[in-house]
Amino acid sequence: MTGHKRLGMWLFVMSDVLTFATLLIVYMALRLGNPDWPRPFTLSPAILFATGMTIVLLASSLTMVWAVAAMEAGDRRGAVRWLVATMAGGLGFIGLHLTEWRHLLETVSPGTIFGSVFFGITGLHMAHVAAGVIYLGVLAVGVGRGKFAAEDVETGGLYWHFVDVVWMFVFPLIYLMAVKP
Amino acid sequence: MAIAILIAALAGATLALFFQPRWWFPEAISAHARAYDAHFLVTLCVIGCIFVFAQGLLAWVIFRYRDRGQAVTGSDGNNTLEIAWTSATAVIFLGLALAGQGIWAGVHLEGSDPRALKVEVLAKQFAWSYRYAGADGAFGRVDVKQIDDAGGNSFGIDAKDPKGKDDLTAAVLRVPVGRPVELHLKSRDVIHNFFVRELRLKQDVVPGMTIPLRFTATKTGTYEVPCSELCGLGHHQMRSSLVVMTEEDYAAWLAEAQQKVVLP
C-alpha cells in the first residue's frame, strides 16, 4: 500500500500547479492589458517586509525537511517538534502577511485592477498556507499518538514545499515587478 | 435488423430535410454573404457525403452481419487500414479548415477602407444606438458624465468638443447601398451581440473593447438586428434594424437628421 499517498499528493500538486499557473496567467494578461500598472511598493519598508515573510516561509520549509528526516529515523517526538515549528512558521507568515495587508488596504482598494490581483492571488496563496497549517496540525497530533507512517509526513512535506515554491513565483512577479521606480 | 432499417430511415429523413426550401438562410445581401453561402454549400456537400457514407455503412454492417448462426470472420486489427483512414480523414478535415479561412479573412483580416462610412454602435441593456460623425467626419469626445438617455445623448457626447457638435445619434442603423461601412462596436454594460442575418455577420460587443466590423451591403431594404448574446432578461427584445438605402435617400435622410442635431 505504500506509495499511494505520495502519488496522490503529486497528482494534487500537479493540478494545483495549474491552478496557480492560471492565476499568474490572469495576472500577466491583465497587466499587459493595463499599461499604467501601479507600482506601490517601496524598497523599504514594503519589500524588506515581504522579504522577511519570505524568509519565514523558507525557514518553515527547512523545519519541514527535518520533520520528515526525524520521522524516517523513527524519532516521533522529534518529528512532532519540527512539525510544530513548521506550523509556527506558517502562522508567522500569515500573521506578517495580514499586517502587510492591513497597511496596504489603506491606500490600495481591491476594486482597482492592481488591488484585485494583489489581494486575490496572495489571498488564495494564504488560504493554501492556512490549509497547510491545519493539515500539519492533524499530522502532528497523529504522529504524537503513534499513528501515521513516515510516508504520511513525507506527503505532508510535499504539499508544504509546494506552497513555498508557489510563493517563490508570487514574490518576484507580484512584488518585485511592482517596486516604485 | 429493425435497427438497421431505422438508422437508414432516420438518416434518410434527416437528409431529406435539407432539400426543403422553407427553413434556410435568408437572402444574401453582400459579396461576403454570397461567398459565405458558396463555401457553406461546399462544406454541406462534404459532410453530407460523410454522413450518408457513415450512416449507410453502419446500417449495412448491421444488416449484413446480423446473427444467422454464421462464423465470425472479421479481423481485429489492420495497420494499413488504420493509417489509410486516419490520413484520409485528416486530409478532408484539414482541407475544409483551410478552404474556409478565405471568408473569415475577408471579414476580419482586411484593413480598413479609407472611404468607409464609419459608424459607432453602442449596446446597452436592452437597446442599440448609432453615432455618425457628421459633416466634419470626426467623432467628438465622449464623457461618461454627460450620458443622458432620455435627452438623446446615450453616447455622452461632450458638448464642449467642437468635433462633437455635429455628431448625430440614431436608434436605427442607416447606410447607403454599395458603400463600405465600418462599424465600431462598443458596449456600456454587459456583452451583447450584433447580428445581421442577411450579411452573414455576427460579432460580440464586449464592454471595455472597441471591435471593428466591416461590410458593404449591395441591396436596399430593412433587415432585423437581433441581439445574439445572452445579456439579461431583455435579451430577446433587444432588437434593432439595419436600413440599407439608395445613395439619394441616404443623403436626404442625413441632411434632414443633421438639422435636428442640437446639443446642450
Add this chain to the structure above:
Amino acid sequence: MTLFSTDHKVIGKQYIGLALFSVFLGMLLSLVMRFHLVHPDTKVRLFQMLWPEGAPGGQMTPELYLSLMTMHGTIMVFFVLTTAPQSGFGNYFLPLQIGAHDMAFPVLNMLSFWTTALSLGTLLLAFVVEGGAPLSGWTAYPPLSGLGKITGPGQGLGQDLWILSIALFCVASLMGAINIIVTVIELRAPGMGYFDMPLTCWGWFVTALISLFAFAVLLPGGVLLLLDRVAGTSFFIPGGLIVNDQVQGRSGGSPLLFQHLFWFFGHPEVYIAILPGMGVISTVLSVFSGKKVFGYKAMTVAMLAIGGLGFVVWGHHMFISGMSPYSSIAFSVLTMAVGVPSAVKTFNWLATLWGGRLRFTAAMHYALGFVSLFITGGITGLVLGQPGLDIYFHDTYFVVAHFHLIMGVAAVFAIWAALHYWFPKMYGRFLNERLGKIHFFLTFVGVYAVFVPLHFAGFVGNPRRYPDFKEYEFLKSVTGLHMGVTHAAYFLAAVQLIFLFNYFWSKRRGAVAPGNPWGATTREWTDD
C-alpha cells in the same frame, strides 16, 4: 447499504442514483422550457405554485425561463454527464476490471461523492433564494454574472450559490480524478500492463487525467468570479461601465479572460462527458459481435489524442467573442484536427462489427444508436469548427442541435448501454430486454425528431437563449418548427417513464442473471 459507505460499489451506485435524480429534474425543466417557447402567453397555475415570483398569476417571466435554461444546462452537463459515466460506472467497474479490491483511497472516494451531493444541494438552493436562480446560462459570462443584483434578477444570491456549487463540484471531481489515476497506476493486477486494460478502463483513465487539469482551471476561474461579486475586485470587469444607469467604480478587468478560463475547462469537459461512454461502446460492440475490438492500440491512442488535443481547441467557442481573428484560424485548424481521432474511433467501431455475428440485445441497440448519433452530432462540429461559417451559426439553435445530439443524447445512450450491460452484475438481475428495446426504439426516433429540426431553426438564424420569439418578424417562420419540436419533446419525455419503470421494477423483479450472462471476457465477469 450505509449512507457514508466507503465501498466503491456502493459509491458507484450512489453516483448513478444522483445522476438519475438529476436527469429527470433536468428533463422536467426542459419540458417547461419547451412549453414556454411555444406558448409564451399561456398562464399555468402549476408554474405559479412552483415559482410564485417567477410566474405571477401563472404567467412565466422571461427571467424565469432563462433561469430554468441555466439550471437545465448546468444540471445536465455537471450532475448527469460528469457523474454517471465516470464516477458512477467508473467507481463500480474500474477496480473489478483491473483486479483491485477497491479504489486506492476509499475515504476520499466517499468524500468526493458527498461533496458532489453537497454541490447539487447548493445548486438547487438557488431556486428558492430571493431573486431566484441565476440566468446567465451554464457559461456564466461576466460582466452579466459578475456585477451582482444590478444586472438583473437572479444575479444576487442565486448566482453566488451557482458559483459555489460549481467550485464544490470542481473539488469533488479533482478528488475523484486523483483516486482513479492512482488506482489505475498502482492497483492493476500483477502482470496486467496498461495495454492489457479493457478500453473502458482507458476511457476512465484518460477522463480522469483530463479532469485533473480541466477542473484545476475552472476552480480559480470560479473563485475569481466570486471575488468580483462579493469582494468588489475587478478581474473580469472593465472600467467605465454604466449599468442600469449607475456608473461602476471597477476598472481594468477583462471579460474575455473569463471566457478563456471557462472554455479551457469547457471544451475538455465535453470530452469528459463522452470518453467513458466511448469506452463502454467499444466493449459492448465487441461483446455482442463476438469479436475483439478492432484496432485496440489505435483506440487507446485516439483517446489520448482526443484528451490531449482537447486542451488546445477551446477558442472555437470564442470565434465571435472579439479575440484576435488570427488565433481563430489556429484554433480552427486544431479543432478540425481533433475530429480526426473521433473519426478513427467511428471507423474502428464499424470495423469491429464487420465480419462479426451480431446479437441484438438491448445494450447492443443502445450502442449502435450511440454510433449513429455520434456521427450525426459530430459532423456538425465540422461546420462550427470553421470561424468563417461559425460567424453565422454561433449562438443559434444550430449549436443547440449540435450539442444535444452528440452530448445530450449520444453520451446518454452510452449510459443506457452501460446500464443494460452491467445491470446483471450490479443487481444480479437483468433489466427487462423487451422493455429496453421498446424504450430504445421510441427514444431513438424521439431524439432525431426533437433535435434534427433545430438545425433548421439555426439556418433561419434563430438565436438561442430567447424566452420567446415574438419580437422578430423573421422568427415567425419557425413557429411551426418549434411547435413540432415541443411535441416531440413531450413524447420523448413520456417514453423515459418506460425506462424508469424498467429500472426500478427489474431491480426487484427482473429475471435472475447467471454469473457471466453475455459471455464476456473481462475480469468483472470472470473473476470471483
